[in-house]
Amino acid sequence: MTIDKAEVILTSPDRNFVTLKITTADGLTGLGDATLNGRERAVVSYLADHVVPLLLGRDESRIEDTWQFLYRGAYWRRGPVTMAAIAAVDMALWDIKGKRAGMPVYQLLGGASRTGLLAYGHASGKDLPELFDSVRDHQEQGYRAIRIQTGVPGLKAVYGIASQASDAFGGEARYDHEPARRGSLPMEEDWDTRSYLRHLPGVFEAVRNEFGPELPLLHDGHHRMTPIEAAKLGKALEPYDLFWLEDCTPAENQEALRLVRRHTTTPLAIGEILNTVWDFKDLIREQLIDYVRGAVTHMGGISALKKTLDYAAMFQIKSGMHGPTDISPVGMAAAMHLGLAIHNFGIQEYMRHGAKTDSVFRQSFTWENGMLHPGDEPGLGVELDVDEAGKYPYEQAYLPYNRLADGTVHDW
Ligand code: KDG
Numbered sequence: 001m002t003i004d005k006a007e008v009i010l011t012s013p014d015r016n017f018v019t020l021k022i023t024t025a026d027g028l029t030g031l032g033d034a035t036l037n038g039r040e041r042a043v044v045s046y047l048a049d050h051v052v053p054l055l056l057g058r059d060e061s062r063i064e065d066t067w068q069f070l071y072r073g074a075y076w077r078r079g080p081v082t083m084a085a086i087a088a089v090d091m092a093l094w095d096i097k098g099k100r101a102g103m104p105v106y107q108l109l110g111g112a113s114r115t116g117l118l119a120y121g122h123a124s125g126k127d128l129p130e131l132f133d134s135v136r137d138h139q140e141q142g143y144r145a146i147r148i149q150t151g152v153p154g155l156k157a158v159y160g161i162a163s164q165a166s167d168a169f170g171g172e173a174r175y176d177h178e179p180a181r182r183g184s185l186p187m188e189e190d191w192d193t194r195s196y197l198r199h200l201p202g203v204f205e206a207v208r209n210e211f212g213p214e215l216p217l218l219h220d221g222h223h224r225m226t227p228i229e230a231a232k233l234g235k236a237l238e239p240y241d242l243f244w245l246e247d248c249t250p251a252e253n254q255e256a257l258r259l260v261r262r263h264t265t266t267p268l269a270i271g272e273i274l275n276t277v278w279d280f281k282d283l284i285r286e287q288l289i290d291y292v293r294g295a296v297t298h299m300g301g302i303s304a305l306k307k308t309l310d311y312a313a314m315f316q317i318k319s320g321m322h323g324p325t326d327i328s329p330v331g332m333a334a335a336m337h338l339g340l341a342i343h344n345f346g347i348q349e350y351m352r353h354g355a356k357t358d359s360v361f362r363q364s365f366t367w368e369n370g371m372l373h374p375g376d377e378p379g380l381g382v383e384l385d386v387d388e389a390g391k392y393p394y395e396q397a398y399l400p401y402n403r404l405a406d407g408t409v410h411d412w
């Protein structure tokens with residue numbers, strides 16, 4: 001069947017989301033997530049101005065051919081805007097293929113390799129008492145693996161730490177939903193790597209003493225360290241048996257990880273800002289990482305991330321797909337179908353979306369005993385309520401950035 005219509009929907013229920021909705025000549029619809037946090041309109045334009053005209057009249061069933069046509073045919077390859085746009089088309093076509101077959105997408109990818117997906121949530125606190133409360137709160141929500149981020153003495157605002165309660169979550173503190181972070185200009189935070197390196201091992205020691213040795217603990221370094229600093233941190237955290245240390249150094253300098261690897265056995269996760277299998281090629285082949293952090297939404301879709309993860313499987317490297325709230329429920333569903341099907345699933349990041357988001361995107365996934373499952377609806381299992389989406393117009397919003405004490409802009 002041919003593609004009759006492709007619409008780009010920009011909505012901001014609790015935060016901004018870009019969704020592609022493809023409709024076939026016989027009225028089947030498929031959804032794809034193209035959200036690029038803080039740069040949403042760039043993808044809207046890429047899709048609406050350059051991709052939608054190419055989709056009309058194409059055969060809905062030719063997912064791989066459409067992917068190759070959009071990737072190779074444009075001449076300009078890779079990059080987050082291009083790959084988010086291609087991802088949305090790919091996801092929407094898998095959604096349609098599932099609906100056409102009457103099967104959930106994970107069945108089309110080879111069927112379930114497990115009964116559910118272990119997921120981790122984000123605990124944070126400016127100090128230990130707040131952090132412990134947040135860990136307990138996550139355990140009550142069912143999480144069986146938890147990311148730990150804390151404030152650093154002497155620093156006023158550190159990314160990943162909620163500083164105020166969020167209305168979208170009934171008063172729960174959520175850094176990703178603070179109104180202050182949705183202003184028309186990016187919020188400035190501060191940073192000092194030496195203070196962070198001095199402080200963090202003690203935090204993990206305290207968390208282990210309080211919560212015991214079993215709980216899988218993760219930490220995100222947000223690209224802030226030099227190779228030697230990251231090596232030092234990895235080594236210092238070894239006694240606390242981390243599930244992973246994420247983004248310890250900036251993702252552009254991949255050779256840096258050779259040095260980090262030489263010094264520590266703390267598992268490493270990288271890649272939420274990478275976009276293609278080419279970005280992961282050397283990291284995987286040289287076994288410089290343990291987990292692939294790529295998101296379906298930013299890696300060119302289910303087709304492309306599956307190839308990357310299949311390649312990673314040859315080196316015993318597992319998935320750790322990016323799943324913050326800026327991955328829409330459609331992108332999360334795509335991640336869950338892929339995670340359920342592949343053999344080398346590791347863990348899935350999962351931050352709950354807010355109630356308004358759930359009213360715009362009707363979903364069929366389940367969350368039980370710390371495990372996600374995409375459900376058995378045909379396709380991806382997500383439907384978008386266009387009227388509801390229309391109630392929430394786009395709001396300009398930037399990610400924060402940080403400066404050192406002397407005013408230098410720092411990596412994050
Ligand atoms: O869009 C960027 C955020 O989603 C990112 O900063 C969150 O690092 C993040 C994570 O690991 O979820």
Ligand code: MG
Nearest residue numbers: 220246247272
């Ligand atoms: Mg991260």
